[in-house]
Amino acid sequence: MNITLSDIGGKLSAFRKTLGLSQKEVSVAMGAHQTQISKLENGEGSSIELLLQVLNYYGTTYQLRYILADTFDIVTGGEGEALTSPYNSIAVERLSLLGEEVNAQLVEVKRLLSNTPS
DSSP: OOOOHHHHHHHHHHHHHHTTOOHHHHHHHHTOOHHHHHHHHTTSOOOHHHHHHHHHHHHHHSOOOOTTSSSOOOOOOOTTOOOSOHHHHHHHHHHHHHHHHHHHHHHHHHHHHHTSOO
């Protein structure tokens, strides 16, 4: 697995946007400059210290796992949904997707059965 600073920056940018945060809000909360966050997200170079600081910032409030993995999913809860654990939100999202897939397959089976001569 080869991962670049640009890959990590893109994932951090997607994560921040999913949370509805601006680079400025993140930088102020961390005590950093907005340009540092911008450079990190754009893969234009930064320090390992800043990368770790950003990961730590997100990690104290949000479940940020597998940021270095080839695939990276951001799972959010629905509006007004209280999540007791980040793992609960992942489970709910996965079950919802599975439910949609199963329902689509059931519709197709019903369609096929209704078209079959008795």
